[in-house]
Amino acid sequence: MAILSDIPRRQVPLFWLEADPVQKVAMVVGAVLVLLALLTPLIAPVDPNAQSLIARLRPPIWMERGQPGHLLGTDELGRDVLTRALYGLRLTLMLAVLGATLGLLIGGTLGLLAGMVGGRTEAVVMGAVDAQIAVPFTLIALFLLTVLGNAIEVMVIVLGLAGWEQYARIVRAEVRRLMRLPFIEAAHCAGAAPLWIASRHLLPNLVSPLVVQFTLSLSSIILLESTLSFLGLGVQPPTATLGAMVGVGRDYMPTAPWIVLVPALFILSVTFVVQILGDWLRDRADVRLRSR
Numbered sequence: 001m002a003i004l005s006d007i008p009r010r011q012v013p014l015f016w017l018e019a020d021p022v023q024k025v026a027m028v029v030g031a032v033l034v035l036l037a038l039l040t041p042l043i044a045p046v047d048p049n050a051q052s053l054i055a056r057l058r059p060p061i062w063m064e065r066g067q068p069g070h071l072l073g074t075d076e077l078g079r080d081v082l083t084r085a086l087y088g089l090r091l092t093l094m095l096a097v098l099g100a101t102l103g104l105l106i107g108g109t110l111g112l113l114a115g116m117v118g119g120r121t122e123a124v125v126m127g128a129v130d131a132q133i134a135v136p137f138t139l140i141a142l143f144l145l146t147v148l149g150n151a152i153e154v155m156v157i158v159l160g161l162a163g164w165e166q167y168a169r170i171v172r173a174e175v176r177r178l179m180r181l182p183f184i185e186a187a188h189c190a191g192a193a194p195l196w197i198a199s200r201h202l203l204p205n206l207v208s209p210l211v212v213q214f215t216l217s218l219s220s221i222i223l224l225e226s227t228l229s230f231l232g233l234g235v236q237p238p239t240a241t242l243g244a245m246v247g248v249g250r251d252y253m254p255t256a257p258w259i260v261l262v263p264a265l266f267i268l269s270v271t272f273v274v275q276i277l278g279d280w281l282r283d284r285a286d287v288r289l290r291s292r
Contacts, residue, residue, distance in 0.1 A: 019280065026276035029269055037090040044083045045071065049238045052078035057256045073258045075249065085262045088240040093270070095155055095241075096221045100214050102160025103221075107167025108210060112202065114168065115175025116194060125168060132165040138227065145233045152235060155225070162224055163217040170209050175202055216278040219271045226267055242267050 016024065036043070046069070056078040058067050067074075072082040114125040141158050148154045178184055178201070187197050226243030228234040235241050237248075242263040249259030 023276055023280050026273045026280075030273040030277060033089065033266075033270060033273065034093075036086060037093050040086045040090045044086050045069070046080045046083050048079065048083045048087045048240055050079060054078065057252070059256070060258055072262050073256070075245075075259050076252060076256070081245075081258060081262050084240040084245060085242070085266055088242040088245055088263055089266050089270070091235065091239065092222060092225060092242045092267075095152070095159060095225050095235075096218050098156045099159025099162065099221045099225075100217050102156060103162060103164040103217060104167055104210060104214055106160065107164035108171050108206070110164070111168035111171025112175060112198060112206075115172040115179065116198065116202075122172070125172070129165040129168050137162050138224070141224065141228060142231075142233060145228065150233055150236055155228075155235060158228075159221050159225060162221055166213055166217065167210065170213055171206055174206055174209060178202055178205055212278065212282045215274060215281055219274040219278070222267065222270055222274070 016027070019027065052074070055067060055070065055074050056076055058070055058074045058078075059065055060073045061068060061071050063073075070080050070082070072080075072085070075081055075084070110125045110128075114122040141162070144158050144161075145154065184197065184201060187201060192200075225234060225241065226246065229241045229243030230247035232244075232247060234244055237244065245263035246260050246267070249256070249263070252259050
């Protein structure tokens with residue numbers, strides 16, 4: 001009987017049992033947000049760009065003058081706020097993931113070269129890292145978007161350049177540490193090529209810190225994209241992003257606050273989930289914290 005009573009608990013993943021209540025809430029909210037983003041074309045009530053000036057600035061359904069067909073109200077052009085927020089969430093998450101991936105590839109590659117080669121290569125890479133840190137990246141992003149335009153491809157490149165220096169610093173420091181270990185020296189003595197050492201010995205040891213940094217960088221990229229869209233330099237209308245919806249809706253805050261509150265709530269939820277889960281992954285990746 002004791003064994004039977006333990007079966008349900010054994011079926012629960014270990015990471016769920018070890019998580020605290022806040023982390024469990026973040027996991028649930030994160031799963032819901034990802035499902036909403038993936039299933040947006042199936043669950044969105046109407047076309048996100050469909051306009052109806054007769055129904056403009058209608059409040060949510062539970063407020064006076066709310067319409068049944070618009071659960072969270074309409075914006076200044078009569079477009080459904082819930083639909084646009086769902087599509088904005090989908091696009092914002094896609095831009096954040098692609099931007100973080102590009103930053104990981106750029107920073108990880110440069111950090112690996114700096115740590116393995118050293119010398120002038122390391123000095124040049126770390127000089128570029130220091131320059132990136134010294135200049136506020138929002139100014140760089142504004143300049144690039146002004147010169148290159150604000151197509152989605154350009155946005156991905158700009159967001160990818162936002163945090164590459166963090167990956168480069170982490171990878172370079174970790175590679176420098178690993179290069180002094182006996183198994184790397186043994187591989188050198190055995191005549192192993194640098195590419196073989198990097199793929200077989202260095203990269204497997206870099207997965208954990210890179211995954212943690214990737215998770216933590218998502219929130220900063222999401223906030224950067226929202227800031228650029230708020231300033232009108234992000235993805236251009238009628239395509240919806242969460243930051244663009246907040247930027248357009250700020251003029252209607254006194255009379256139609258739901259235009260801003262709905263996308264702002266999505267932004268807060270995503271950043272909350274990413275920060276909590278990023279800290280959780282960092283604690284699990286750190287052997288010293290995990291042993292405590």
